[in-house]
Amino acid sequence: MNENLFASFITPTIVGIPIVIFIIMIPSILFPSPTRLINNRLTSLQQWLIQLILKQLMLIHNIKGRTWSLMLISLILFIGSTNLLGLLPHSFTPTTQLSMNLGMAIPLWAAAVIKGFRHKTKMSLAHFLPQGTPIPLIPMLVIIETISLFIQPMALAVRLTANITAGHLLMHLIGGATLVLSSISPATASITFIILILLTILEFAVALIQAYVFTLLVSLYLHDNT
Template sequence: MNENLFAPFTAPMMLGIPMTPLIIMLPIMLFPMPDRLINNRLISIQQWTTKLLLKQLMKMHNPKGQTWALMLTTLILFIASTNLLGMLPYSFTPTAQLSMNLGMAIPLWAGAVSMGFRNKTKMSLAHFLPQGTPTLLIPMLVIIETISLFIQPMALAVRLTANITAGHLLLHLIGSATLALTKISLLMTPITFTILTLLTILEFAVALIQAYVFTLLVSLYMHDNT
């Protein structure tokens, strides 16, 4: 019987009820609340990480754009914890689903663009037609700029989905190869196991980097429209 490589990306069901909403809510429980607990090392690390992220994401924003600090911090912590959740054995990665990533990308992009048209109407419209464009190229450039604007949320969602899916598929393939080689060649088993370990470490880094890239691009869209 052939093994289905995409089985880990199938939404889990229990008694006919989809478990995806409960899995999405799980990362929220992993973060302790500083106002309810006495400060300890975990709380201190969490506060230091939050301040570092805010410094990186907010240094380009004006005072109006800095009002989105809480939302951007929540977004990067949610995506990072959800990506890391998928690294656990027998788990499910919600961010490997394109529908969920589009559900995050489209409202954030639409909110940033609508805010730009409301606050900077002339500047937002000027992006569709660069200054000094020849008359014959005006219709073509307007179409190209419009397509590039509407493709931004797709690029956000597809980038996150592709990176998470590709990494999990590599882990699945190399893990299966390592198990198969234990019965065929004991000499090759340590080599493939070493590759699997290094790839696992890389996937932990990718999970965090992709969360940062997604949030940073959203932050840039908001910066251009505030």
């Protein structure tokens, strides 16, 4: 039972070779690129959404922070499209793998922190010791602030992994219950099927919201260090 329940989170392979890299490249193929002087409706909608998201993310940033705009918009598009593709039947969601999410979170967090120590050294060091701290509490607060700093990428990765994994597991459980109840109690099966439809709609929203939350937190870390 456990093997079947978590089978959808196993990295797919072909002839024993993992095809995660190929799966990660799929979302970039789905976004149309303008090949003519006049854009079509799909490309215009894509550009409008990108500009809207970019405006929200860059609203709090200064000139140095806005140089990261291309990276942030690429990040939210990648995570959002990957999460949505994972909701399709017989598909695989790479963002359910903690290793992949850590691979995204740690370099982005480290780049923001290094940028802060390079350009705003005094302010970055001041975060480790709030002003007006009593002398006996200084060592403890420095340790606590250091731990909170290094736990930020873990929080990013675990939040994304837990939310996507929990939704997929819940859909799997309710879908299995619906199939079993369809031959036992059709009335109860219809109720669970409606719940499954509502949960699927919720998962579409969660897929986009988690992509926005991940990118927004990276943007806030960047704002604190620029």
